Amino acid sequence: MALVPTATERIALPGLTYRALHGAPPGPDLLVIGRGDESSGAVRAYFDGVLARRA
DSSP: OEEEEGGGGGOOOTTEEEEEOTTOOSSSOEEEEEETTOOOHHHHHHHHHHHHTOO
16 A cells, blocks of 8 residues: 555556545645555555545
């Protein structure tokens, strides 16, 4: 999982999922990326928390 600039979304890599961070403080547009088939419970929980905060 990583926070990356929005422009990174143009890099289409197999298995990567890009998610916009809505409601983030002003600054550069950021995305959260991670494997779509992530099996780590900790990473999934973090991803779920991020997704729950999306507006």
